Amino acid sequence: MWWSFLGENKAALLVAWREHVWLVIAATTLAAAVGVPLGVAAARYAKLRGMVLTVVNVVQTIPSLALFGLLLPLPWLGGIGARTAIIALTLYALLPIVRNTVTGILDVEPSVREAAEALGLTGWQRLRHVELPLAANVIIAGVRTATTLAVGTATIAAAIGAGGLGAFIFRGLRQNDHRLLIAGGVLAALLALLADAVFIAFERRQWPAAPRPFARPVALVALALIVLPVAWSYWLAPPVVERTGRPIVIGSKDFTESVILAEILAQRLEAQGVAVERRFELGGNLAHESLLAGAIDVYPEYTGTAWTAILGERPLTNPAEVYANVRRAYAARFGLTVGPPLGFRNDFAILVRRQTATAYKLRTLSDAARAPIRWRAGFGQDFMARADGYAGFCAAYGFHFESPREMDLSLTYRALAVGELDLIAGNATDGRIAALDLVALEDDRRYFPPYEAVYVIRQAVWEATPVVADTIRALDGVIDTDTMRQMNAAVDGAQRSPREVAADFLAACFQSGALAP
Amino acid sequence: MGIRSRQMPQSELAPVALRQVHLIRGQTPVLNDVSLTVERGEIVMLLGASGSGKTSLLKLVNRLLEPTKGEVWVAGRVTTAWDAIRLRRRIGYVMQDAGLLPHYTVARNVGLLLELERRPAAERRARVAALLELVGLDPAIYAQRFPAALSGGERQRVGVARALALDPALLLMDEPFGALDPVVRARLQQEFAALARTLGKTVLFVTHDLQEALRIGTRICLLARGQLVADAVPDDFLRHDAPDVQAYVQAAGFGAPAQR
Numbered sequence: 114m115w116w117s118f119l120g121e122n123k124a125a126l127l128v129a130w131r132e133h134v135w136l137v138i139a140a141t142t143l144a145a146a147v148g149v150p151l152g153v154a155a156a157r158y159a160k161l162r163g164m165v166l167t168v169v170n171v172v173q174t175i176p177s178l179a180l181f182g183l184l185l186p187l188p189w190l191g192g193i194g195a196r197t198a199i200i201a202l203t204l205y206a207l208l209p210i211v212r213n214t215v216t217g218i219l220d221v222e223p224s225v226r227e228a229a230e231a232l233g234l235t236g237w238q239r240l241r242h243v244e245l246p247l248a249a250n251v252i253i254a255g256v257r258t259a260t261t262l263a264v265g266t267a268t269i270a271a272a273i274g275a276g277g278l279g280a281f282i283f284r285g286l287r288q289n290d291h292r293l294l295i296a297g298g299v300l301a302a303l304l305a306l307l308a309d310a311v312f313i314a315f316e317r318r319q320w321p322a323a324p325r326p327f328a329r330p331v332a333l334v335a336l337a338l339i340v341l342p343v344a345w346s347y348w349l350a351p352p353v354v355e356r357t358g359r360p361i362v363i364g365s366k367d368f369t370e371s372v373i374l375a376e377i378l379a380q381r382l383e384a385q386g387v388a389v390e391r392r393f394e395l396g397g398n399l400a401h402e403s404l405l406a407g408a409i410d411v412y413p414e415y416t417g418t419a420w421t422a423i424l425g426e427r428p429l430t431n432p433a434e435v436y437a438n439v440r441r442a443y444a445a446r447f448g449l450t451v452g453p454p455l456g457f458r459n460d461f462a463i464l465v466r467r468q469t470a471t472a473y474k475l476r477t478l479s480d481a482a483r484a485p486i487r488w489r490a491g492f493g494q495d496f497m498a499r500a501d502g503y504a505g506f507c508a509a510y511g512f513h514f515e516s517p518r519e520m521d522l523s524l525t526y527r528a529l530a531v532g533e534l535d536l537i538a539g540n541a542t543d544g545r546i547a548a549l550d551l552v553a554l555e556d557d558r559r560y561f562p563p564y565e566a567v568y569v570i571r572q573a574v575w576e577a578t579p580v581v582a583d584t585i586r587a588l589d590g591v592i593d594t595d596t597m598r599q600m601n602a603a604v605d606g607a608q609r610s611p612r613e614v615a616a617d618f619l620a621a622c623f624q625s626g627a628l629a630p
Numbered sequence: 631m632g633i634r635s636r637q638m639p640q641s642e643l644a645p646v647a648l649r650q651v652h653l654i655r656g657q658t659p660v661l662n663d664v665s666l667t668v669e670r671g672e673i674v675m676l677l678g679a680s681g682s683g684k685t686s687l688l689k690l691v692n693r694l695l696e697p698t699k700g701e702v703w704v705a706g707r708v709t710t711a712w713d714a715i716r717l718r719r720r721i722g723y724v725m726q727d728a729g730l731l732p733h734y735t736v737a738r739n740v741g742l743l744l745e746l747e748r749r750p751a752a753e754r755r756a757r758v759a760a761l762l763e764l765v766g767l768d769p770a771i772y773a774q775r776f777p778a779a780l781s782g783g784e785r786q787r788v789g790v791a792r793a794l795a796l797d798p799a800l801l802l803m804d805e806p807f808g809a810l811d812p813v814v815r816a817r818l819q820q821e822f823a824a825l826a827r828t829l830g831k832t833v834l835f836v837t838h839d840l841q842e843a844l845r846i847g848t849r850i851c852l853l854a855r856g857q858l859v860a861d862a863v864p865d866d867f868l869r870h871d872a873p874d875v876q877a878y879v880q881a882a883g884f885g886a887p888a889q890r
Contacts, residue, residue, distance in 0.1 A: 222729075222732075224725060224726070224727050224728075224729040225729050225730075225731060225732065227694075227725065227729060228723070228725060228728075228729025228730070228731075229729075229731070230694060230718075231692060231694060231718060231723040231725070231729075231802075232718060232719070232723060232742070232743060232792070233714075233715050233716075233717075233718030233719035233743070234715075234746065235715055238746060242731065242734075242742065243731060246733050247731075247732070247733060320732055320733045320734075320776040320777075320778060321776050321778075321779070
């Protein structure tokens with residue numbers, strides 16, 4: 114199983130390794146180039162020292178997604194992709210380098226420092242002949258720590274579209290696929306170990322030098338093990354040269370459905386000769402922030418999310434009202450155009466096993482509330498917490514669950530399938546509903562707010578490129594809930610790529626005449 | 631007072647001259663109205679207990695410190711008019727634990743200033759070898775050693791060689807032999823006194839050891855509480871009647887001056 118998995122994902126894993134290695138090299142090199150001079154200055158000027166150390170310390174405490182959000186809108190530094198990730202990783206790598214440089218220099222024997230001054234060495238000469246060589250070991254140890262840390266933190270680079278091994282880890286978590294998770298995690302750990310081993314060659318020199326016969330060979334082998342996969346990846350999958358000229362940049366959130374929807378739009382535009390750049394799988398709220406910053410032009414969103422999470426309004430239940438409100442508020446507040454609904458909704462869906470539904474003749478949620486069953490229910494943390502979630506749902510239908518389980522959303526599906534739970538709240542378009550033979554009960558009291566899928570696009574692009582606006586208009590209502598569910602299942606269950614699934618969907622649309630090729 | 635009084639008409643031309651120097655570090659007065667002229671070829675011992683201000687006085691000469699009030703003259707110029715780096719390279723400096731750079735060999739330590747002055751490599755090598763010979767170290771054995779592989783006495787010899795590299799007319803010695811065992815110390819004191827006289831160097835030598843002052847110096851100045859309380863040639867010093875001198879002499883175990 115592992116062999117075939119590695120065989121199928123060889124190219125992708127090697128590319129992720131390559132991206133990861135470059136991120137770490139770029140970030141630690143930059144951090145050393147900035148951190149060592151900063152540390153030298155801080156060691157020399159006591160007034161500067163406190164300030165510098167405080168700043169690099171505080172930077173460490175900024176959560177990575179927040180740091181990405183802060184960097185995104187900045188000119189030169191920001192945007193989506195490797196640049197922002199490198200800046201963020203550099204900022205995180207500064208602390209050990211600056212701190213060790215300061216410590217290393219301040220720890221130089223006072224008599225040696227005084228002798229150098231009394232002999233008449235200039236400031237630069239003292240730095241070059243005394244302070245830097247004597248602090249070198251401590252400084253290198255700092256760079257070593259920074260490198261190992263950077264290998265770990267670089268996994269979050271995937272959240273801002275910079276790739277790396279983190280993409281496998283995130284995908285594995287989302288799709289509940291242990292192989293992806295383990296492959297990403299193990300490779301990242303391996304890279305950290307190898308990077309650490311490379312530094313053995315630079316380690317503690319004594320005067321006179323103590324013989325260390327194994328240091329160099331070990332470091333060289335480690336370096337080769339890092340570099341060879343990178344070289345192999347260039348041979349297997351040369352990097353795509355990005356087209357010049359301003360392409361339409363399409364973003365997506367970091368889950369399967371969002372990627373499929375973004376891919377559908379990308380392929381429609383490409384078919385009409387529009388240059389497209391894909392910036393998929395943006396973590397957290399970064400897709401929206403990227404759109405505001407102009408780093409992407411369009412991405413798929415849900416009206417319910419836009420209304421409650423982004424605009425911060427109270428949940429509404431009428432889909433047309435939510436859509437109209439979001440459209441108006443987005444135009445006024447953000448300068449964003451909301452395209453027509455794609456045809457399906459990804460609402461909360463209350464799910465039961467098919468036998469349960471058949472045995473008790475359950476079709477609606479009102480049926481379920483009346484049925485003589487002691488429900489064992491389980492819900493994801495998100496559903497328990499949000500304004501349009503658990504509490505209102507129970508009140509609307511008169512459910513009284515005895516100690517509902519709050520657990521990971523993915524796990525509730527499995528627990529329901531194996532009979533540990535009888536009722537869960539999932540997502541209406543989840544591929545697992547079909548795969549696990551579950552039944553979604555109808556929300557007959559219309560409690561759940563609507564989550565209609567729409568494309569959100571920057572007004573400037575909407576107006577300046579009619580072909581994009583026409584393409585999005587043409588996709589009005591073409592995807593029904595069942596179709597979306599099947600596409601999700603094809604990716605999450607059958608392990609097909611979003612690209613293939615989107616292409617199949619478009620081909621089917623042409624055949625049925627829903628879209629003109 | 632029995633202090634041999636010295637006027638300072640020639641002080642601008644003397645290797646070192648202090649004129650009514652006051653030094654306050656932080657809130658603490660360190661030197662209080664010190665005047666002192668060192669003539670060419672003299673070996674002046676600055677004697678005093680710890681905290682008497684003798685090391686600070688030394689640091690005023692190569693501008694590691696600057697006087698709060700008064701003037702320090704070196705080779706005809708006030709120290710503050712000197713470029714500090716130029717000034718320090720004209721003055722040899724040797725300190726208590728030698729302050730050798732641990733990551734450089736003996737040869738590179740001794741030749742460092744020659745290297746910084748961009749002297750050609752061949753000249754440097756020859757000069758370093760000659761300097762090591764001069765301080766009694768065989769270059770063939772010692773040149774490529776690192777400081778960690780030297781004894782305390784050898785390290786001080788290297789320190790002296792390094793101080794002599796640019797052939798300075800003036801040497802500042804800050805308790806250079808203070809941490810050595812008595813036998814080695816006595817030997818180095820003798821050798822150093824002979825060397826300084828042969829080379830005709832002017833020396834300002836800080837010590838707390840009266841015996842050392844008597845052995846090496848051509849003149850002894852006693853500092854107490856930041857003031858110069860005695861200034862005499864070694865023969866007169868033990869008979870000096872200032873109470874500070876008597877206290878120092880007795881504490882050093884020399885007994886009453888009359889017994890001498």
